[in-house]
Amino acid sequence: MDRVSVRSFRAADLTERGVKDLARSRLDTTREIEFQPLGARFFEAREDLARTTTLFREDGFHAPEGHFTRMALRVEPRLAERLAALDPRAVEARLAEAARNAIVRQWPRAQGVYVARFEPSDRGGLEPVIHAHLSSRRTDGGPAPAVTREEARHFEGTWSREVDRALGPVRELVWHEVRGGIPANGRERQRNRSKDLGQPMCHTAKFFVLGAEPVGN
Numbered sequence: 001m002d003r004v005s006v007r008s009f010r011a012a013d014l015t016e017r018g019v020k021d022l023a024r025s026r027l028d029t030t031r032e033i034e035f036q037p038l039g040a041r042f043f044e045a046r047e048d049l050a051r052t053t054t055l056f057r058e059d060g061f062h063a064p065e066g067h068f069t070r071m072a073l074r075v076e077p078r079l080a081e082r083l084a085a086l087d088p089r090a091v092e093a094r095l096a097e098a099a100r101n102a103i104v105r106q107w108p109r110a111q112g113v114y115v116a117r118f119e120p121s122d123r124g125g126l127e128p129v130i131h132a133h134l135s136s137r138r139t140d141g142g143p144a145p146a147v148t149r150e151e152a153r154h155f156e157g158t159w160s161r162e163v164d165r166a167l168g169p170v171r172e173l174v175w176h177e178v179r180g181g182i183p184a185n186g187r188e189r190q191r192n193r194s195k196d197l198g199q200p201m202c203h204t205a206k207f208f209v210l211g212a213e214p215v216g217n
Helices: 012-024 051-060 077-083 088-106 149-167 169-178 186-195
Strands: 004-009 068-073 111-120 126-133 205-211
Touching: 004 149, 012 051, 012 068, 012 126, 068 088, 077 149, 077 169, 088 111, 088 126, 088 149
Parallel strands: none
Antiparallel strands: 004 068, 068 126, 111 126, 111 205
C-alpha cells in the first residue's frame, strides 16, 4: 500500500461522509473524539462533529471552484512494526505533529481536519495512519486547487522528512535494522526511546483541527 495516498474532488458530501466514518470507526469507543483548536475557523467546532461537517459544506458553497482533498499517510512497514510496540498515544501525537507540519509546509493556507490512529494493516497487526480531509476553501477565503501528481510526489518527501524529525532515534534504529544490523548502542537507544514514548497501552484515535494560521488571526 502506498505510504501517501492523495485524492482531490469537488463533492462536499464525500468529505462529510469521510469525517463521520472516521468518528464512527474509532478504536477507542470509551471516549468521544477530541478536536484540537489549531485552526481559526474550526476553533468553535472543536467538540462538535456536526458543526465541523457543516463547515465543510459551507466551504463547498462559498468556494464552488475549489477542491476538497482526502489523504492517508503511512510510514514504511518496518517502522510501523516498531511503532506498534510503543505507547500508541505518544506515537499518534508525534505523527499527528509531523502530518500537520508537512501539510502546512506544502499548503500554507490549507484548513481541515485529520485523525491519527492505529488501525489493522494489510500485513496483520496494527499500523499508525493519518487520515486528513482538507477543505475546498483556503484560510484566505479563496478556492483550494486540486492537488497535482507532482505536488503529491513532493508532499511524500516532505512527509518522510517530518516523520524523521518527529521520531528521531526510533526512525534511525529501524533504518539500520532494515539494512542488516543494529548499531552497537542500538538496543540501549531503543530502550531509552521506548521510555521516552512510553510503554504499550490501549489504542486510541484523536482528531486534530488543521489550520495554517494561529487562532484569532
